[in-house]
Amino acid sequence: MSNNNSNHHAGDAGDSNALVWALGACALAAVLCVGIYALLSGFVASRGAAPGPGAPAGDIAMAGLTGADRPDPVEIAFDEASLARGRAIYAQACVACHGQDMRGGVGLNLVDGEWVHGSSREEILSNIKNGFPDLGMVGFESLYSDEELGDVVDYIRSRREGWEGGRYAIWPIAADTPREGFSFAEATQGEPTKAGRFDTGLADYAIAEMENFAMVVDGIVHIPAGAPAGIWVQAGGGGGVEVMIDGNKVEPVYDLAGAIYPIDHGTHELTIAYSTAEKPGWFSGNLNIVVLNPETGERAFALSEAGKSFLDDTSFVIDAQQRPRVIRRVVNNLPSSTISVGLPSGMNFGFNTRSCAIVGAWQGDFLDIGPNIDGRGDAPAVPLGEWMFHEPEAIALSQDGQCRYVGTSLQDDGSPVFSFEIDGMSYTVTGQPADAGMAFVYAAAGGGAAGPVSVPDIDGVETRVEESGAQTRVLMERTQTP
Amino acid sequence: MSAMTLKKLAGTALVFPILCSGVLAQDDMVGNTAYIPDGYRLEAIALPADVPFHATGLDINEAGAVAVATRLGDVWILDADAAAGTPQPGDWQLFAEGLNEPTGLMWEDDGTILVGQKSELTRLVDKDGDGVADDYLNLASDWDFHDNYHEYNFAPVRDGDGNLVGTLNLGHNVPGGYSWGERPVMVSAGGHRGWAYRITPDGDFSFFASGLRSPAGVGVSPDGLVYYTDNQGDWVPTSKLHILEDGAFYGHPSSLRDHPDYSIPILDDMSVEDFAQMSETPVVWIPHQEVANSPGNPEWDTTGGAFGPFEGQIFVGDQTQSNVFRILLETVNGQRQGAVINFANNFQSGNIRLAFHPGGDLWVGQTARGWGAVGSKPFGIERVVWDGETQPFELLDIAMTADGFRLDFTGAVDPASLSASAFSIQQWGYDYSDAYGSDKIDLTSLETRSVDIADDGLSVSIGIDQMPGTVMAIDFSALRSADGRKPSVSKVYYTVNTTM
Numbered sequence: 001m002s003n004n005n006s007n008h009h010a011g012d013a014g015d016s017n018a019l020v021w022a023l024g025a026c027a028l029a030a031v032l033c034v035g036i037y038a039l040l041s042g043f044v045a046s047r048g049a050a051p052g053p054g055a056p057a058g059d060i061a062m063a064g065l066t067g068a069d070r071p072d073p074v075e076i077a078f079d080e081a082s083l084a085r086g087r088a089i090y091a092q093a094c095v096a097c098h099g100q101d102m103r104g105g106v107g108l109n110l111v112d113g114e115w116v117h118g119s120s121r122e123e124i125l126s127n128i129k130n131g132f133p134d135l136g137m138v139g140f141e142s143l144y145s146d147e148e149l150g151d152v153v154d155y156i157r158s159r160r161e162g163w164e165g166g167r168y169a170i171w172p173i174a175a176d177t178p179r180e181g182f183s184f185a186e187a188t189q190g191e192p193t194k195a196g197r198f199d200t201g202l203a204d205y206a207i208a209e210m211e212n213f214a215m216v217v218d219g220i221v222h223i224p225a226g227a228p229a230g231i232w233v234q235a236g237g238g239g240g241v242e243v244m245i246d247g248n249k250v251e252p253v254y255d256l257a258g259a260i261y262p263i264d265h266g267t268h269e270l271t272i273a274y275s276t277a278e279k280p281g282w283f284s285g286n287l288n289i290v291v292l293n294p295e296t297g298e299r300a301f302a303l304s305e306a307g308k309s310f311l312d313d314t315s316f317v318i319d320a321q322q323r324p325r326v327i328r329r330v331v332n333n334l335p336s337s338t339i340s341v342g343l344p345s346g347m348n349f350g351f352n353t354r355s356c357a358i359v360g361a362w363q364g365d366f367l368d369i370g371p372n373i374d375g376r377g378d379a380p381a382v383p384l385g386e387w388m389f390h391e392p393e394a395i396a397l398s399q400d401g402q403c404r405y406v407g408t409s410l411q412d413d414g415s416p417v418f419s420f421e422i423d424g425m426s427y428t429v430t431g432q433p434a435d436a437g438m439a440f441v442y443a444a445a446g447g448g449a450a451g452p453v454s455v456p457d458i459d460g461v462e463t464r465v466e467e468s469g470a471q472t473r474v475l476m477e478r479t480q481t482p
Numbered sequence: 483m484s485a486m487t488l489k490k491l492a493g494t495a496l497v498f499p500i501l502c503s504g505v506l507a508q509d510d511m512v513g514n515t516a517y518i519p520d521g522y523r524l525e526a527i528a529l530p531a532d533v534p535f536h537a538t539g540l541d542i543n544e545a546g547a548v549a550v551a552t553r554l555g556d557v558w559i560l561d562a563d564a565a566a567g568t569p570q571p572g573d574w575q576l577f578a579e580g581l582n583e584p585t586g587l588m589w590e591d592d593g594t595i596l597v598g599q600k601s602e603l604t605r606l607v608d609k610d611g612d613g614v615a616d617d618y619l620n621l622a623s624d625w626d627f628h629d630n631y632h633e634y635n636f637a638p639v640r641d642g643d644g645n646l647v648g649t650l651n652l653g654h655n656v657p658g659g660y661s662w663g664e665r666p667v668m669v670s671a672g673g674h675r676g677w678a679y680r681i682t683p684d685g686d687f688s689f690f691a692s693g694l695r696s697p698a699g700v701g702v703s704p705d706g707l708v709y710y711t712d713n714q715g716d717w718v719p720t721s722k723l724h725i726l727e728d729g730a731f732y733g734h735p736s737s738l739r740d741h742p743d744y745s746i747p748i749l750d751d752m753s754v755e756d757f758a759q760m761s762e763t764p765v766v767w768i769p770h771q772e773v774a775n776s777p778g779n780p781e782w783d784t785t786g787g788a789f790g791p792f793e794g795q796i797f798v799g800d801q802t803q804s805n806v807f808r809i810l811l812e813t814v815n816g817q818r819q820g821a822v823i824n825f826a827n828n829f830q831s832g833n834i835r836l837a838f839h840p841g842g843d844l845w846v847g848q849t850a851r852g853w854g855a856v857g858s859k860p861f862g863i864e865r866v867v868w869d870g871e872t873q874p875f876e877l878l879d880i881a882m883t884a885d886g887f888r889l890d891f892t893g894a895v896d897p898a899s900l901s902a903s904a905f906s907i908q909q910w911g912y913d914y915s916d917a918y919g920s921d922k923i924d925l926t927s928l929e930t931r932s933v934d935i936a937d938d939g940l941s942v943s944i945g946i947d948q949m950p951g952t953v954m955a956i957d958f959s960a961l962r963s964a965d966g967r968k969p970s971v972s973k974v975y976y977t978v979n980t981t982m
Contacts, residue, residue, distance in 0.1 A: 114858075168854075172918060175665070193918055194775070196802060199858035207854055209654070209715070210667060210918060328555065328582040328599060329631040337601045338625060339580075353602070353623065371556060373534065376633040376852030377583065378655075407604075407619035 015084065031170035079154070083244070086155025089148055090140035093140060099417050102159050107137065111161045111224070111301075113200035126151045139408065159224045161291070161301045162200065166219035169195035170208045177212065179278035182240065187214040187275060203272070204305040205286045206375060214275040221270040221303065223263055225290065230260035230294035235274060235287050244271040254292065260294050305375055316370035318383070320344060324414040329372050330380045333390040339408065341384070341416055342366030349440075352394075356403035356420040358429070358440055360390035361476070388438070388476060393456035395440055395474055397427065437461070444470045495722050504919025517970040518826040521790065523871025526830060527845075527863040530558065530574045536861040537847030539587025539597060540835035544616030548839075549577070550863065551584040553849060557606060557615070565826035578606045578615040585834075586637045586648065586700070598637030598648055601627040603681075622687050623648070626673020630636055630656045631852075633675060636697055636779075642681040642706015647726065649697035649710055649749075652676045652736050662735040663756075663916040668695055668717040669736050676737025678710070678726050692741055693761065697715060698834065699779030699798065700726075711777040711798060714770050717757070719912035721777050722764035723798075725818065733761040733914065758914050765818045766809055766977040767912065767953050768798075770919060773822050773975065775802035776853060780809065780845075781836040787803055788842025790868040791878060791892045797825065799846055804857035806833060806846065806866065814882050814980050820977040821880045826866060831859040843867050875963040878940075880956075880974055884982045886931070886946040887956065894939030894964040902930045904960035905944055909952045928954075939964060948981045 093192020096398045097107035108116060117127050128149050131139030140149060169192040177187075194207065203217040223229045230253070243250050243261045246269050252259035263270075276285045289304035290311060302308035318325050320342025327340045331350065334340065338350040338359055349361040371379035401423040409417045417428050426445040431438060442450035450472035455463045460480040466473045518524070527534045535558075539551025539573040546562035564573035577595065585600035585797045595606045595615070602623040606615040627633050630653035652668035652675050653659055659669025670676050678691040696713035703709060708726040712718050717734040724732055731738070736759050738744040768774045788795050796809035805827035812821035832855030835847030844866040851860055853882025879890040907930060910922035931945035942961070948954065959972035 185659040191921065195771070195857070196775075196854055197856055198854050201850075201854070201858055201860075204854055206852070325580065328601070331581075336629045337623070353620065373851075376631045377553075380629070405620050405623070407617055409617050410615075 002423065015281075019148070045457040056288050063134055082151045083158055085148065086153070087477070089144060089152050093143070094152070097137070102156065109230045109333065110156050111159050113160060113162060113164055115329075121150075121157070124156070125149055146464035157318070160222040161224050162222060162280050163198065163202070163303060164200055166198040166201065166203060166217060166221060167196070168198065168203060168207070168215060168217045168413050170213050171211050172210055172214045173214055173275060173277060175212045177275075177277040179240070182275060184214060184216070184242065184273050184275065188216065189467055190457070202302060202305045202308055203287075203289060203428070204375070208285065208307065211285065212276050212298055214273070214277075216271065216273045218269070218271040221263075221268050223265045223268065224300075225265040227293045227298070228262075228295050229261075229265060229291055230262045231270075231298065232260045232290045232292050232294075232299075233272070233287060234289075235259070238273060240277075241287075242273040243269075243333060245269070251305045260292070262294065263291075309374060313375040315368050316371040316373055317365065318342065318367045318369055319349070320366040321346075325366060326408065326414075326416045327367060327369065329369050330377075330383050331367065331372075332380045335385070336381075339416070339418070340367055341431055343415060343433060344350065345438075346385070347431065347433050347438040348383065349431045349438065351416075351429065351431075353405035354403075355394070355396065355429065356405060356418075356422070356427075356429075357394040357396035358431070359394050361388040361431075361438060362386055362390075363438075364480075387460060388478070389456045393458065395453060397442060397450060397453050397472075398452040398454055399423065399425070434477065437475065439476070440474045441473075442472045489814035516828050517600045517824060518789070518828075518866075518941075519726075519874030519876050519970050520967070521869045521874050522826060523867050523869070524826070524829060524864050525867055527569055527865060528571045528573075529863065530571050530576075534851075534861060535863070536849035536851055537863050538583075538585040538834055538849055540845060540847035541587050541589045541595075542839050543589040544840060546815070546840050547589075547963045548593055548837075548845065549587055549589055549826045550847060551581065551587040552861075553583050553585075553851065554620075555579060555581040555583065557581070557584075557587065557595060557597060559613070565839065575613055577613065577926050578618070580619075582636070583634070585634045585698070588638050588640065596638050596646070598622065598635040600633055600635050603635065603637050603646070603648060614942070622648075622679065622681055624687050624689075625650050625675070625677070625679070628653060628656050628658075628673070630654065630669045630671075632668070632696075634696075634698070635680075636700055636710075638681075639700045639702045639708060641680075641702050641708045646677060646681040647700060647702075647708050648889040649678045649694055649699075649700055649726075650675055651857070652694070652734065652814070653694050660736055660739050660749075661716070661747055661916075662752070665716070665916055665918075667918060668972045670739055672739060674740045676734055676735070678708075686831070688738075689740070690728050691726055691730045691732065691882040692737040693730075693734050694737060695734040696776075698801070701780035701782070701796075702795070703796075704782055704784055707781070709765070709780045709796075711768070711780060711977065714919045716916050716918050717914065719766040720770045721774050721915055723766045723768065723777075723780060723796075724762055724764050728761075730762045731757075731760045733757065736949045754915050761914070763979055764977065765811065766820055766822055767980075768807070768822050769953065769955070771803075772973075773803075773807050773824060774798070776800060776834075777807075778834040779836060781838060783838060783844075785838050785840065788840075788868075788870075789838065789844060790867075790874065791876075795879075797836055797838075797844060798902055798930060799829075799836050801832035801834045801849070801853060802846075802855055803827065804829040804832055804855045808837065808842070810879050810974075812881055814982060817980050819882075819977050819979040821974050823877060823974040824971045827856075829857045829864055831855055831862045833857075839865070842870075845960065874970070875965075875967040876960070876969045876971065877974055880976060882948070882976070882978075882982055883943060887946070887976065888941055888943045889956070889958065890941050891961075891969075893967075895935060895942055896962045896964050897935050897939070899960055899962040900933055900942065901936055901960075902933050904933070904958065905930045906959075907946060908955045908957075909949065911952050924952075948978050950978055950980055952978050954978055 002249045061293050102110040127389040129141040131137045171188050250261045252261045286306040288310045290305045290307040292299045325342040337354045338352045340350050342348045350359045352359045362383050362385045372381040399422045404421045406419040429442050444450045462479050464475045498789045508656045534554050536553035542548050548560040548565045550558045558574045559577045582599040584599050588596045597604050603621040605619040607615045607617040632654040634651040638646040656671040659671045661669040674689045676694045677689040679689050695718050697710045699711040714721045778799045799806050806825045808825045831848035832850040833846050837845045846864045848862045875893045878892045881888045907928040910925040913920040935942045954976045957973045
């Protein structure tokens with residue numbers, strides 16, 4: 001298994017290439033603009049509605065993007081003085097649970113457009129006044145006046161960020177489609193292979209499920225006030241990226257990270273067209289799209305799944321400090337079909353159900369499965385702490401014969417006993433803490449002996465094997481710190 | 483919509499001409515209005531706080547207790563009392579954890595729970611009765627799992643002979659993966675990816691059918707046959723429902739690398755036509771976008787009428803469209819075929835698992851991680867509830883006749899709404915190939931020759947020419963009930979495999 005536990009590698013390896021490719025795409029901007037204009041005109045015509053002024057009768061069927069309903073953009077007239085008052089109260093009363101950036105903590109995320117308890121100004125105001133005592137949020141009715149809480153609601157609503165009513169449509173293109181002369185108008189003729197909505201979610205380019213495609217996403221985008229903003233698209237070049245904001249094609253500015261399309265704060269209509277034509281070999285076709293401050297480079301929020309993975313490190317740590325944890329996941333440096341075990345002592349190991357061997361051991365924190373449960377889960381979980389050894393090193397009984405894994409039994413304390421058979425003989429193995437390391441105890445059932453084991457030879461680790469009756473005990477101790 | 487409105491929309495917002503249309507605001511992405519039969523509603527189920535609850539395994543036992551397997555690897559149980567009422571977050575009990583992205587779950591009569599992990603079919607046993615599984619037993623792991631995200635194990639179900647059955651997804655971007663042709667999408671790196679497997683009551687394991695792509699839903703009919711759905715893509719022109727049978731091939735060649743009669747060089751020399759000849763014919767085709775993109779398990783309504791008038795029919799959820807549709811089967815010339823028709827949409831997330839509660843509600847397990855869904859929530863559980871009183875006005879069933887079809891309705895049809903022109907009928911085929919999905923081939927409109935209504939008004943017969951190998955879409959949106967209602971769904975898609 002590879003060591004790739006990050007979503008960042010393609011980008012890390014390719015930043016300079018991205019610039020080259022993005023610049024190449026820029027040279028095509030004039031051609032693409034015409035294509036996009038025709039494409040969007042076709043959008044009107046394909047619904048059967050009368051083309052608007054200046055819109056030529058479109059011959060491009062954007063059927064996949066049509067019909068997906070979208071709410072009216074939420075236009076809110078904000079009063080600066082009111083926002084300042086709201087900001088002050090928010091900083092006092094709300095920040096502890098909902099966070100400085102309003103992206104949540106104990107409390108819910110307030111800027112993602114998802115309103116679990118109602119989205120209107122009245123509903124939000126009512127919820128702040130009455131609170132959710134069962135969920136740990138007190139009511140603020142007795143603490144602030146309606147007017148003050150109204151300022152808070154307006155301030156929160158002014159911070160709204162990201163997509164609203166987002167849609168996508170995907171068309172396949174030939175693998176050998178040249179970059180030169182690439183036309184979105186041509187590529188997007190006919191029914192899209194896939195189309196749908198992501199609403200307040202994120203554009204997901206992995207959804208194309210093919211190597212060569214053109215994809216158009218559109219929707220309303222909310223950009224909060226307070227700092228200059230630009231939409232950074234790390235596209236790896238290819239047939240190019242075309243961005244339209246409020247119906248106008250926008251020229252990017254470039255820095256080492258790629259193309260940045262400036263955008264004002266407020267509510268905008270945003271369309272991003274992308275094609276993989278002649279994309280560089282390292283590029284997955286999965287676009288990082290992130291809103292950032294082009295002056296400082298500070299990143300604000302993501303508009304695509306890959307962008308989100310880039311911003312977050314998608315961490316989801318399984319903590320074994322309180323009780324043993326037993327997890328079956330794809331894990332870095334451990335072979336397929338391995339069960340990972342974390343014990344409160346800080347000893348962690350992997351038992352493989354195919355070889356019935358201990359195929360890795362590490363000390364410290366247990367496992368971050370975040371990468372393996374993010375998006376489609378195509379990246380492995382990451383063992384935390386320090387490896388003592390891992391595959392191809394292994395501890396295994398020396399018996400010849402095919403092993404068959406029988407199952408795992410959890411003891412009262414939650415620690416696992418793994419059972420397996422070799423040549424009709426039944427064995428168990430457990431992992432146990434030891435003074436300066438860890439121990440693995442093999443036991444044979446039915447009066448037999450577990451017998452000899454093969455053990456890895458590891459620098460800085462002393463390994464002792466003790467055979468006694470039915471049991472064989474393998475003790476591993478560090479003789480020097482790693 | 484007024485001309486003024488149109489002009490304003492087109493002029494000011496070229497990109498979004500349809501967004502502000504009141505008429506279209508309720509449309510789904512193919513222009514269907516929001517639909518659900520009269521008397522039915524959706525209810526979101528409260529879930530444990532702060533748990534990613536992507537519900538990809540769902541079963542309800544005879545007592546009415548609900549068990550759910552999540553993509554995180556948990557198994558949660560909701561006891562029968564809580565499931566019969568309004569569940570609260572604290573009602574869910576964690577039964578097992580740490581499983582490898584299970585996509586199927588089944589209660590056994592003895593109270594143990596079977597779970598389809600990616601790398602293993604596992605029996606979970608609570609030995610000491612404390613409500614938490616102690617033993618995780620390996621029932622089967624005879625296939626290879628290459629650590630690929632797409633290599634799901636959709637299992638298990640138990641067929642009429644007592645066999646456990648599961649289906650194995652092909653992989654995507656797997657090192658060493660094989661796919662026929664120049665445009666690979668779904669591949670097999672070996673180890674019986676794309677096969678169905680069976681474990682007999684005696685414990686004998688075998689791989690018994692091949693050619694599966696993304697066989698995301700397995701179900702057993704009341705007469706004990708195993709059905710499965712496959713998702714549209716390469717070699718699957720549109721999503722489909724099959725009966726899983728011994729030795730059969732279902733169309734995706736990647737799986738054949740593990741077939742004893744084939745090898746990669748042999749496969750490379752074969753043609754699309756060769757594979758087409760070998761392939762089973764689906765029981766029904768499920769038109770892409772209009773009905774489903776990523777269907778889940780077929781679930782039979784055996785609630786004895788507690789869910790309304792659709793007893794005995796198949797319900798299937800769709801992960802992409804966030805809808806539920808019905809499948810109406812019959813046997814013609816000894817062959818199963820039938821129709822699909824939408825049932826309800828606007829669910830909160832992607833519908834992948836359905837299970838009927840004995841009380842009559844239809845529970846829906848949902849996920850939208852990695853594969854987007856029309857419903858914007860990342861995961862969840864909803865249930866479809868019938869109020870027990872309101873008689874909906876919908877198409878109940880459709881049957882082929884010697885010269886057309888008979889359409890049965892749940893209420894009397896107003897004869898005044900009937901005429902030959904009240905029916906709009908289209909017919910098309912699909913192109914089987916390694917391309918990702920198929921257009922409608924030879925799409926034609928057909929004339930209705932005759933229309934007759936039964937004396938009780940509950941059935942309408944139409945005369946129409948039928949051609950085997952096609953899907954016929956019958957749009958009856960002009961029909962009204964005797965009490966003036968319009969069906970919430972007025973298009974049915976019949977797969978004509980054979981004619982009378």
